[in-house]
Amino acid sequence: MNVAKETKNKKQFIIIKLVILIILCVFVFISPELFSKYEMNIIITILSMAYLAQCWNLMSGFTGQFSFGHAAFYGLGAYTSSLLYTEFGISPWAGMIFGMIVAGIVALIIGYLSFYYNLKGDYFALATLAFAEILRSIFKNTEAFKAAAGVSITYKKDWTVFQFSGKDGYLYIIFIMLLIITFGIYFLKKTKTGLYFVAIRENEDAAKALGINAFKYKMIGLVSSAMLTALAGTFYAQYYLYIDPTIVFGSNVSVNAITPCIIGGVGTVFGPILGAFIIQPVSIITNAYLSKYIGLNMVVYGAILCAAIILMPNGVIGLFKKLKIKVLARRQNGGAVG
Amino acid sequence: MGISVIQSIIDGILMGGVYALAALGVSLIFGVMKITNFAHGALITVGMYMTYEVCTMLGVNPYIILPIVILAMFVIGFIMQRYLMNLIINAPGHNQLLLTLGMSIVIHNLILLIFSANPRTVIVSGFEKAIRIGSFTINKPKLTAFVIVVVVAVLIYFVLYKTDMGKAIRATSMQREGATLMGINVKNVNATAFGIGIACAGLAGALLTPIQYMSPTSGDTYQLTCFVIAVFGGLGNIGGAIAAGLIIGVVQSLASFILGGSWSDMIIYLIFVLTLLLKPTGLFGKKGG
């Protein structure tokens, strides 16, 4: 293909992307008119799951360091902003930033310890799980953090304290959060940092041999992921207005951060989003139709998860890519022969 | 006070035996297949419920049906690995981890589906009173469990070091490619090792049935403890897993006594993190991370 055609395609390409983005934004903006509150709730749940999964994806998908304890950062974000609000009256908008800082510091500690001691693969995953459980234990047993009682936020129709009377405000915020992080990841892929991340994921030793400071970049991945995850924690706290150690530090959160990526495609830009949009409806549908037999809905859900892992090891996006390669190959061969 | 501490230690050793058995399964599976089995806790629960059902159906002492449980769990483990997990044996490591996670959700909820959530235990006649030795009491179900664990550990040692299959398992865990070249059927070896690991989990569950009350989530509490012990003892090291189990059992019991039940969990996780950071090959480990 000649250069002129390429640039023309690129331009078309960007315009198409912008158009799709604008359509999406409009769609989101008018959703409150289209959907009932319950349906909005589902959409918000999906978007927040997608956001959480993207945060996890940023670190685990791109640098290849699998974390099983993202709940640690989620919980820290939720508790920091909530306690600052209930105890000191600090608006969760500001509390959110503090949450990010706290999560960032803890991530620095966890990262430093883990990467300095060269924890990899399963060991690293288990270490992160242990850290999350340690935090859960600490928050459950410490009076100053309200221990097992959890933190309850008084309902106030006041956007300055990050509360909205309807679902609209929450929808817009989580949508914007998701957009920002997805853009971030999209552009990250094109930067030096992004390349280094992938290099470390594919072969850390080779990357180090090439002069990449693996320690530094793994830390960047972990800390940025942690800080963004903390925001998800604050969002949850402000949406449900109640948190306790098991809800925000529990393994549920860590699993929810991972499963959309598995389904959609780990390390891809849209995988986590796709995954969230597939899993939540599956979960809701299985619950709606199979709740007669206690536990059956989760059996089906788990089975679908297993099937996805076996049949689509690189997620749905991975499947697409494989198909695309097949199609392209056929086209090329077809061209050569015929 | 001294007596209570010793009592605590005794209780810790007895429970530690059961933990050790479950952890042994984790260690073996990781040693041979490099898989962290997230469904281990769920499979312990399966062992518990299986024992309860058969016991109640036949109206016998749970210890009599142990061989049935061991065999059944071995078969379940073998099939799980051979026909399910084997499908992605060549996929990236994290996928195998996640498959076991998915399996744990399925198993956990299958139990809920079949047995419902009502709490159950098995009261073994004659075990209602503990044995008194001086100022110390020894809980009978726990003592029996301990004895059985020792026997089983010896048996497993025998299988691993004196039988051909055992040698094949050890060979595969050391050098997978080399093992294939030697004509070892790696598929069967993997499945057998996994089967033994799951049989350990199931047996641990069976031994726990007369000790505690079970609910579909009972096994979850053991999931992390098993990993802690397996790592602490050195993943792949059978003897290490047993020793580590006893040590952790005692630590947990003493921590419970001195600090209170809620904080004892923290101590276990801290030990875990310290082990991972300072000596990931474990106290007695021989395999690296």
Added chain:
Amino acid sequence: MKNLKRTVSIILTLITIGTMFTGCGKQTGSDDPESTIKIGSVHPLTGNYAYEAQSIINAQKLAIEEINNAGGIKSLDGRKLEFVVGDSQGNADTGASEAQRLIDQNVVALTGTFQSSVTQTCMQEAEKNEVPFVVTVSNNVAMFENGFKYCFRIQPNANVFSNDFIDYIKAVKTDDIKTAVLINEDSITGTESGDVIAANLKAAGINLVDRVTYSASTATLSSEVTKIVNAAPDMLITIGYFNDTSLLVKELNERNVSFKLVVGVANGGISDSKFIEDFGSTVENFCDVNYRYNPNSEKAKELLAKYKDKYGEEMSVHAIYGYESIMVIADALERAGSTDSEKLRAALSSTNYTNTILPQSVGIQFDEKGENINAAGVMVQIQNGEHKVVFPESFAESEIILDK
């Protein structure tokens, strides 16, 4: 890449639309005089508490039938009640989501949820949407400290149980009961009550020798039992659920530990008939300060019989609050003469429901926080393998047995 992106966006949109349809298709009620008045109920129908949840739902259904058979809500032209159920699955988020779903179906009031964390999020949801919420079962005191206007609770909260315990024990104990050990599970339930009791036991003339906490999911309580044995108290106070209390009793029996008195506080084990089945004579004379129906109430006895008739098993104590929650809402609807949420809320607020089957000599009345100011627990004792109320005297079926 271009094709990929397009495909992805299309799929995203399709899935979103698909999600739309999973939620769609439910009829919405109206103020049409022909339509039913919907009352919602959110409980953990799946998960670990499915059994207890089902008993609450059963009792609620019974209440709805009773009211409908008696002619519906008369001040609203005899409109009938309709029961709509949601499954919280034991999760706070799912519970809130179900609450939202029921609210979208225009329920006039919500009830629930058996678990404190789920009740909290549902209460927030109800308050936001200005839909009255009546708690069926949930102990936690803190959740009613939020200034909610739309939320009400009939059952005694943890403070009431704890204070009742102190009052009752002071009244019934004999002089030889001087020391006690308190053992409680470490979640909010055990901690809230435990703290109040620990602080006030001295006032009842009892010396608290030790306080032991444990995690409800533990497999062994041997360390805890050792501590109890060391303290050698006259009385054991236990706050916990069925599983853990059973484990405790099992291990106490193994070591032949006995006390002059064992009292539970809102104990999920001691007040359960299965507990008696499992432990037989070894738990004879165990007491529990818990919620219960009024054993002297004819209406209560009829209800118990009706429940057993229809569902083939004994009505649990939790179910009582399911029944009362519907009764209170129906009573408020009658007085409000409208399904308007503000009018219903006001009617609930001024409730004085005297036809109650609860052990209260006065009616159910709510304070400005929404708590039933006349809520009270009773002390039951296991006598000859049965639960008998022994205190307060106005509701007692039998006298407390204190010498072993």
